[in-house]
Structures are given as structure tokens and as C-alpha cells.
Amino acid sequence: MIIVKMNETTVECSIAASELHEIGLTPEAVINGAENTTSFFAQLNKEVGQQLDYDPETEVMMMSKNMMMDGSVRIFAVKMSNDDIQKATDRIRGAAETVLRLLTQERVDEIKRKTGKDKGVALNEVITNVTDTINRIYGRPGEDEFLSGEPAATYQPLTEYARYMMEFEDLSEAKRFSKVVQRLPIVDSALYKHKGRFYMLAGLMSGEEGIIYEMRRAGVEYSQLLTVNSPESLFIEEHAECIIAEDALIHLADLS
Template identity: 60%
Template sequence: MVIVKMNNTTVECSIAASELREIGLTPEAIMNGEKKTVPFMAQLNREVGEQLGYNPETEVLMMSKNMMMDGSVRIFAIKMSNEDIQKSADRIRGSAEAILREMTQERVDSIKAKTGFDKGQALNEMIGHVSELIEQIYDQDEEQDPQIEAMAKPIVNTEKYMARFKDINSAARFAKVSYSLPITGSKLYKENDEYFVTLVLEPDGENAVYDLRRCGLEYAEELMMNSPEQTHVEETAKCIIKEDALLHLKDMLAK
């Protein structure tokens, strides 16, 4: 187990799957908070608390867990004072107010009045703006400590994405650069002369979302998240590759 003190309020612990098995635990047991992990987590809590100078009377010690692609577990321990708690609350409140301003009933009614592709595009645009506002809750600014993002990452759920391509070669190039990201369940569809790749992105505590969007900007005509258009494509388009589409597309370039 490697414990790194990142700053005065944050400690990062990395534990290999093999180390957990040596003490009779598994990564899944840690992530699910099973009863048999309580003694280990209590010991870890004490160790990081000592490193951070944690005062249980006046401070809160937040612990969040991520399971990495190799099966190891990364745990962030963040010490929060009343000032930190207030900053987090103010940031979340501000984002919530911005979301309410974005999703006015007038705008919803305008979307409902549209038809066909325009309706889906307008809805996707609104959802995209709201998603950006939600992401701002987790973004750190110059005055905020790094622990805020580390604490927020685990509560981000998996997201469904769909990328639209003008040809199969563009889809293959996208697959080559995005294959290393924590992506599951990728499929390839074709409708008319366009190709669509659907996938699920697993948050891993790093910048996977931004890396995926960068790939989309470079190779795709459009990259959509949780889009109603994806449901339409999945129901009406021809599914060419039903499993591991990114792997098969990537291999096309090697031939």
C-alpha cells in the first residue's frame, strides 16, 4: 500500500489487488463496504488522520474510493473544515441556481413545440448545457484546494455517449486514440451514410471525460452524452458490431 500526502488536507492511498488478497480482502469488498473490511478501513482512517492532523471535534474526514482498471483501489482521504464545507455548499448552490435558469419552462415548452430532428437537437443542447453546469460543481478554481475534485469524482455516475462519424475510417481513428480510456459496452451502428459508436464511460478519478471529448472533437462529427438521439439510433439503425466495437475498429487500422 502506498500512502501519499498530497497537501495539508488530502492523502491518497493506492492498494494493489494482490495486497488485498494477502489480507483476505478483495477490491470488490472494499468498494462495496462489506463488513469484513471494517477493521482495515478503521486502521486506514487512523493512519491518514494522523498524517493530516485531523481533529474529529471540529473537522470532517471524507474518504472516497475508486477501483482502477487493473483492479487496484485508490482511496482519497480529505480533511474538511467548516470553511471548506461552506465553500462546497456555496459552489453547489450556485450551480443549482444556474441550472434552474437554464431549464426554464419557456425553454422546455419551446423544445416541446419543435418536431423531428430539431426537437432532439434542441433537447440535446439543453442537456449538454446542464451537464456542463453540473461538471462545474467539481471543477476547482484558483482559490480552491485540490481535494474538492478528488472528493467529487467517485459520485459521478457512468455516462452513455454516442459519437457520429461521416465514414468508417474516422470511426476507426477515434477508436485507436480512445481505446485506452475506461470504456465499456461499445457498439457500432450505421444509418444511411453515417456511422455511430455508442459507449459507456467509467469514471476513474482522472480526466477520462475530457480525454474522450478531445477525441470526439478531433475525429467525430458530433459527440453526445445521454442523448435522446442515441435511443433513436439504437432502435432504428443497423448494428454492425454488437460487442467491443472500439477494439474491432482499432484493429482495422493495423491491417
């Protein structure tokens, strides 16, 4: 589970489908808040609360859950104080008043009187304006602030084992990466080749944030692509040419 602190009030959490399956959950169960997700959300609430210095007595924690195309789940958690609640309700009230002004009966009658293409254009204009107004209601607090700042990312494992996949343009890059991470607790590794590129699959067994950071830092620095517990690694296993089936990292480190 990758946790990104966007600002002092907002945290984004991304959880791969494979990570959820490892702890007996499905993306659908998380999205729907199924009964068996209670312990998962308790852990998430604790982690997010620590990140945001959340005070449950005076603040409210709002969460939005979204399922991505690859089956992963993205959760936004927003801490709201009384001031934030006031600003949000003011924004909703203002948007509601705007919608009412856009949809007066006079405006509707004007659209009904038009004919042909003009009727469609006028109706589309009203719908677009209403949609834009409603979308502003759901804007995340502090969005401008964190877009201009530098988000802080952490990795919180749901289980101690995580499977990494790195993509390299050539074998020399894979060798350099292997040399850097060879002392980390990597329990399995294999090297594949697909369409002229090399892919290393490596299983890291650790829940320590410092070790996970070192693995991810090396992957970002030495490879063109780094994924964690992603379905792409299954594709590589099934369709790519296996170059080194076992202990690939050790063999490559010895060659460098």
C-alpha cells in the same frame, strides 16, 4: 498501499487487488464497506489522519472509493473544516440555482417545439450544460493547488512482503539495478524475457519506509517500468521465457 498527499487537505490512496487479497479482502468488499473491512479502514483512517493532521472534533473526513480497471482501489480522502463545508454548500447551492435556470418550463417548451435535428441539438445542449454544472459540485477541494504543486508520495505496506516487477530495455540495465539493490532484504528474484525486453520479479520483505523508498527509487531510476503487486507480473511468469529462475538479482550483481 501507495499514499499520495496531494495538498494540505487531500490524500489519494491506491491499493492493488493482490495486496487486498493478501489480507483477506476483495476490492468489492472495500468499495461496498463490508463488515470485514472495519480494521482496514481503521488503519487507513489513522494513516490519512496523520498525513492531514486531522482533528475529528472540528473537521470532517470525506472519502470517495473507486474501483479501477485492473481491480485496484483508489480512495480520495478530503479533510473539511467549517470554511470548507461552507464553500462546498455554497457551490452546491449555486449549481442548483443554475440547473433551475437551465431547466425552466419555457426552455423545455422551446425544445419540444423544435423538429428533426434541431430538437436533438437543443436537448443535447441543455443536458451538456446541466452535466457540466453538476460535475463542478464534485470538484475536489484544492484541485488547482495540487495540480500546480509537487505531490508527496509515501508507501504504506499492508503486509511486509511486496512483489516488484521491473522492465528493462537490455540486460546491462538489469545488472546496474541489481548492483544497487543487492543489499536490500530481497528474498526471491527471477529474470524473464518477453518480446525483446527483460523483466525482473523481486520479492522485498520489509515494512520499513526507508527500505521501500530505496527499492522504488532504484526501480524508477534504472528501469522503464516499475509495478508493485500487479497482475502484469503473473502474465510475465506464465508467458515469458524464464532466463534465471532463482536468485536472479544476486547472479546479475555478480556479473556487473
